[in-house]
Amino acid sequence: MPNNNPKSSTSRHGMWQNKGTFILAAAGSAVGLGNIWKFPYIVGENGGSAFIIIYLLSIVLIGVPIMMAEITLGREGRFSPINTMQKLVDYAKAHKAWTLIGWGGVLTGFLILSYYEVISGWALHYATEYGSHALGLKPVSEAMSAQDHWDNFQASPLKLILFQTLFVILTVVVISKGVNEGLEKAIVWLMSALFLLLLVLLFYSMFAGAFAQSVNYMFNPDWSKLGVRSVITALGHAFFTLSLGMGAIMAYGSYLPEDVHIPSTVILIALLDTVVAIVAGLVIFAIVFANPALEPGAGPGLLFITLSSAFMGGMPGGIFFGTLFFILVGVAALTSLISLTEPAIAWVVEKYNVSRARIAITIGVVAWILGLGTVFSFNLWSDFHLIGNQTFFDVIDAATSNIMLPLGGLFTALFIGWVMPKEQIFKQLSLSELGFKAWQIVIRWVAPIGVAIVFLYTYISAS
């Protein structure tokens, strides 16, 4: 149980060495499938840059202030999100119900984790396929069309499970080694690789792709395709891409040294995340547009079918750069998976005093089993519709991104804005009087009302 000591300056799980590794860890959490797989296809589906403008507004007005809130809570509590909330609720003598922010977060994390591992597995499968062509282990002439390859792959639960399992193992290995020996070491390596790969691919797409067309597509707004749905998608994605609303960033904040300035750090993290999403989008659309037969608005298959047929369809060096591309997706996914697992791990370690390794395996197995639902959504259960025409995967994806994360963020904002003693937060944020006032207005009014309006709209337009 957490003690009631209102302030401790370190966490029992370990501390980030410095500001730099925290930024890499939080950016590693933020940059993931959301940036490289999801962002480009939702941009495609919602008419390009008009959507990007709404998305950027959600990041600046709602995402950034809530990320500051989560880190502040984490650093004030210095425990896993569940116990941090418990401690802060006790300290503020608030209603017990607020601790649901911690519990809800762990549940949401499990649900996201379960499908995230499956999709990360897709990237790894593509990386190994492309890699074996690139290394000459498998003749390119044996490659099927991108669509056939995808259909074959998705029709095979065993293959999907194999690659899902590999990601579960990678995550368990890193997380079981702890904050400094596991997370921090892995993240520094993986993030360096990520920035390097992205840079190489950016240059490639400038030379080999239709880069100007891609820029035009991403930065010339077409408002006609923007609907009410697009707004909730943009807002949900702002939470998803910044890893907000489930305690991941709160857990990372609990390992943050006292002297790091939270607001400036958050702005940097949000900027890194946005830049990676936009660069990834530019790269992907430049490669897709280089092939006139292909369409940008191809839904979840954009990366694995459309992009893949572009790489395989005679782009210069397509197989080599395709390999790099799918390695990039896998690397980005792994640093996010680590952060999705950390809140639950930290809580069990605190509660039962067991070793991280043991609990990491248990949590890995639970998420793996839950993930089978996503695996089967693409084959055995593809005709089984949970709600409307949505598969198990569709429902989990929509429920977590569009409902649970925004709700988690909403209650986090309300808690820090209205319940926590002001002096406590003021010290943590170390903003000027004016800056603090502005942040407080956003966190008390703008963010909650924004999320509420979007919810109401969706509810009304759905009924």
Ligand code: TRP
């Ligand atoms: N932000 C990651 C992405 O864009 C996904 C992610 C990692 C996440 N940790 C999270 C999403 C916590 C919500 C909550 O792919």
